[in-house]
Amino acid sequence: MLSIAHIHPIAVHFPIVFFLTLAGFDTVMLAMRVPISGRRCVSNISAVLAVLAGLAAVVTYTFGDMAYDAAVASGVAAARLETHETLGTITAICFAVWALIRGYVWWCGILLEGARKLAVVLIEIAGVLLITTTAYFGGQLVYELGVNVGRAVGG
Numbered sequence: 001m002l003s004i005a006h007i008h009p010i011a012v013h014f015p016i017v018f019f020l021t022l023a024g025f026d027t028v029m030l031a032m033r034v035p036i037s038g039r040r041c042v043s044n045i046s047a048v049l050a051v052l053a054g055l056a057a058v059v060t061y062t063f064g065d066m067a068y069d070a071a072v073a074s075g076v077a078a079a080r081l082e083t084h085e086t087l088g089t090i091t092a093i094c095f096a097v098w099a100l101i102r103g104y105v106w107w108c109g110i111l112l113e114g115a116r117k118l119a120v121v122l123i124e125i126a127g128v129l130l131i132t133t134t135a136y137f138g139g140q141l142v143y144e145l146g147v148n149v150g151r152a153v154g155g
Helices: 004-011 013-031 041-073 078-108 115-143
Strands: none
Touching (some): 004 013, 004 041, 013 041, 013 078, 013 115, 041 078, 078 115
């Protein structure tokens, strides 16, 4: 049976992929001078990626909180988990807020051109740095401390 603590490392890939794809997509659209607002296909893709990244981040945060509890219950010192947990919380909040903003912008048909479009791409690049940092500290917990990882059996 799959442990509740193992759902977080499965789910964590979704906000990473959605947000990295979003940032890359919008950066290419900026370079090509293609609008990412309105009801065009490109703007629909961009808005959907932003909303999916936000939803996936909230789901991942929820399971991360459960994995945190499982790690502490198994004897891992809470202090060892705090950096990743704090960054995960910040990431989930930022991505959820970004999803709401991008959904609202799409819904209202607000134009994202010129300086606004550049600001969108810069915010998304900051989001890429945030999620990369969060993932780094999560990887440290698994690969260096073995948090919520079973031991291999056999020789």
